[in-house]
Amino acid sequence: MTMHGAPWLKSALIGIRDAVEWQAGGETAVMFNHLAQQGDDAALAFCRAAGVWAACHQAAVVPELADISCPVSAERGDDVLPPDHPWCAVFEYAFEEKVIRLQTEACRILAQQRRVLPPRLLRLALEAGQRHQALRPVLLEVLGQRGRWLAQFNSSWQYANSSVDGHDDDRGDLIWEEGAFVQRLEFFRRLRGTDPARARALLQAQLKELPAKERQAFVALLQHHLHPDDQALLEQLLKDRSGEVRDGAAMLLAQLPESPHAKSLIGWLAPLVTEKQNLMSRLASLVTDKRQWCCEAPLEVNPAWAAAAISAKRPQHSSMGDRAWWLYQLVRQVPLSWWQSHTGMTPEALLKWAKKTDWSEALYEGWLDRVEPGDDDWIVAMLNRNNAAYKQQVPLVTLLSPTVREEFWPSTLEKLIADRLLRPFVASYAYDETISEGHSRVLLRSVLPCLKNGKTKFEYDWRSNLLELACMLHPDSLSSWPSFFEHSEDESSELAEFMTDFGRIVALRRVLHSPCS
Numbered sequence: 001m002t003m004h005g006a007p008w009l010k011s012a013l014i015g016i017r018d019a020v021e022w023q024a025g026g027e028t029a030v031m032f033n034h035l036a037q038q039g040d041d042a043a044l045a046f047c048r049a050a051g052v053w054a055a056c057h058q059a060a061v062v063p064e065l066a067d068i069s070c071p072v073s074a075e076r077g078d079d080v081l082p083p084d085h086p087w088c089a090v091f092e093y094a095f096e097e098k099v100i101r102l103q104t105e106a107c108r109i110l111a112q113q114r115r116v117l118p119p120r121l122l123r124l125a126l127e128a129g130q131r132h133q134a135l136r137p138v139l140l141e142v143l144g145q146r147g148r149w150l151a152q153f154n155s156s157w158q159y160a161n162s163s164v165d166g167h168d169d170d171r172g173d174l175i176w177e178e179g180a181f182v183q184r185l186e187f188f189r190r191l192r193g194t195d196p197a198r199a200r201a202l203l204q205a206q207l208k209e210l211p212a213k214e215r216q217a218f219v220a221l222l223q224h225h226l227h228p229d230d231q232a233l234l235e236q237l238l239k240d241r242s243g244e245v246r247d248g249a250a251m252l253l254a255q256l257p258e259s260p261h262a263k264s265l266i267g268w269l270a271p272l273v274t275e276k277q278n279l280m281s282r283l284a285s286l287v288t289d290k291r292q293w294c295c296e297a298p299l300e301v302n303p304a305w306a307a308a309a310i311s312a313k314r315p316q317h318s319s320m321g322d323r324a325w326w327l328y329q330l331v332r333q334v335p336l337s338w339w340q341s342h343t344g345m346t347p348e349a350l351l352k353w354a355k356k357t358d359w360s361e362a363l364y365e366g367w368l369d370r371v372e373p374g375d376d377d378w379i380v381a382m383l384n385r386n387n388a389a390y391k392q393q394v395p396l397v398t399l400l401s402p403t404v405r406e407e408f409w410p411s412t413l414e415k416l417i418a419d420r421l422l423r424p425f426v427a428s429y430a431y432d433e434t435i436s437e438g439h440s441r442v443l444l445r446s447v448l449p450c451l452k453n454g455k456t457k458f459e460y461d462w463r464s465n466l467l468e469l470a471c472m473l474h475p476d477s478l479s480s481w482p483s484f485f486e487h488s489e490d491e492s493s494e495l496a497e498f499m500t501d502f503g504r505i506v507a508l509r510r511v512l513h514s515p516c517s
Contacts, residue, residue, distance in 0.1 A: 078116045078144040088118065090508045095124035100132050101471035102505065104431040106512055107138040116144030126150065126157045133182055134431055136160070137190065159183055176202055181214060189221050196225050204233050212242035219248040226252060231259050238309060250309035251370075254333040261308060266338065268305075269330045272296045273342060293343055295357045297323035298330075309333075324362040331366025336378055339367075347381040373399045383408055394421070398428040406439045412446040413469075417462070426465045429472050440477035443469070447502070448482075451495060463498055470505040475513040481506045 031052065081087060087106065094102040110117070117125055125147065129139045136159055143151075143160055151157035158179065175187045191199040203218050210218070219237060222230055230252070237249035238261070253261040276292040301312040305326075310333075314325040339350055354363040371378050379396050397408045409416070409425050416422045429435070435443065447466075481503065 078146070079114060080144065080146075081110065081115050081118050083118045083120060085118075086511050086514070088121065090512045091117065091121050092124070093504070093508055095121065095128050098128070098131070099467065099471060099505070100128070100135055101431055101468055102508070103128055103132075103135055104138055105471065105509070107135070107142050108432060109512060111138060111141040116142050117147065119146060122147045122150055126154070126160060129160060130156045133186055136186060138432075159186065181217075185217055185221070188218060189224070192221055192224055196227060197229065200230060200233055204236070207236075212245060215240065215242060216244045216248060219245055219252070222252055226255060228256055228258060231256055235259075235261065238307065243309075246309040250333055255335055264304065264308060265330060265334050268298075268302065269334055269338075270342065272298065272327065272330075273339075291344065293345075293353060295327075295354075295359055295363065297327040297359050297362065299323070301326070305329075320361060320365075324359055327359055328362035328366045331363055332369040334370070336367065336370055336375055347378040348384070351381050351385050371396070371399065374401070376400055376404050380404065394424045398424065402429065402433050403436060406436060411439060411442045412450070413443055413466075414446060414450040417450065422462060422465050422469075426468045426472065433472070434474050435472050437474040437476050440472075440474040441480055444473055444477055444480055448499075451499070452491070463494075466498065467501060467505060470502050471509070473506075473509075475509065478506050478510050478513075483507075 087110065090102070090106050093099070094106055122143065125139060125143065129136045140148075140160055148160055151160040158175070175183050179187065188199055188203065191202075200222075207215060215237075222234070234249045234253045234256075238246055238253070240246050240249065250261065253259050254265055256262055273293060273295050276294050305312060310326070310329045312326070314320065314322050318325055320328060336347070340346065343350065343353075345353060351364075351367075354360050354367075357363065367378070368382070371382070379400050383393055383396055393408070397405055400408070405428060410419060410421060413422075416425055434440070
């Protein structure tokens, strides 16, 4: 505490002989006078009064007021969901219990109704978006003007402060320049869909400043809305100092058929996959009306490979020989569609043909690296082949479109749990995807028998996956879940609690999909 201006300072310096007159009024003056009359020792009375004055001075300190203008009130005009609407109970449970699938579904349905969240749910909603980046795109549609206005007062909610879709959005530029990595990645992903040229320019301007992991993540997002205009940037990334970034750029360039990179790959691979020319092969072709093909591996390293992210040196952990390693790297970059157009064979026929060649491992592994979501014909063919290269079936199944994917999952909960597939089954569905109605009904009918028959012991780590399952079931199948069921005496408290939560989610989703609006 500063000493300057204190009424007792001068008296303390020159000595205390008589009582000091304290400058105070009201009740404070009465208190000082009382202290001055306590005993005959003037110095002791002075010290008591000085201590009290100091305490009163500390308590009465008034901080300087910052020159802060009051924020402008939020604009109005949105169609706000009434606070007593039945859907509010769904949002409240989803946000408080952190059930992101239910949050996503509820926000999507509300957005389809062109309505926004009521004020009392905005804080919970903004915190949910802070935790889950995947929720943000649909959440931003239902925050409304008041929600975006509220976001400006919390640094953790800056993702919702304003839209990042506009061409001249200063806020979006600020996120790109100063935002956290996840914010910048989300901004880039959205901008890639609305203004790919601007997204490409922003990335190119900052490439030298980004660490390798961030460069790799941004390059992966170029897959969405890939366009020939991306060619120059991807060719620049082929020279990146990170091997992962070079690989990602090479895989994308190979999908641009008019790019020099794609043409070089075909120029190197096509001479290795040729039609058989011997007499027996020609006779077989005439009889079966099918062309006979053979495959060879490169005999030596091509110096031009280095510029195409193809390594001449085989890693020590690889089980392939040098020539197979070179072939594998060519195969993994060339799009799968080329194999079908070049040979006229279906994916199933190609896999069968590859087994008969001397380079089956390089072909199988290369195709596995190249396969992507949407390549259902290839993935189904791989899953139907009892081949060691595709023995890890779960990653392949997750790449299938939802309706095709269901053919390769067990249809009952008991089988999913027994095969340890419950977690990957749930994870294979995006937050905005649901299980088909038929599969949902079979799964839903199997939940109670599976958990109550005693054969399958309920484990707590299933809880989150089973509750997510409740959010993934087709809306038209939810009516088959009983509104009431009896608990057995030997039922564990954990199982009873789970069944209550599972039933609550089903009931809330029924409300969400009811015709009320």
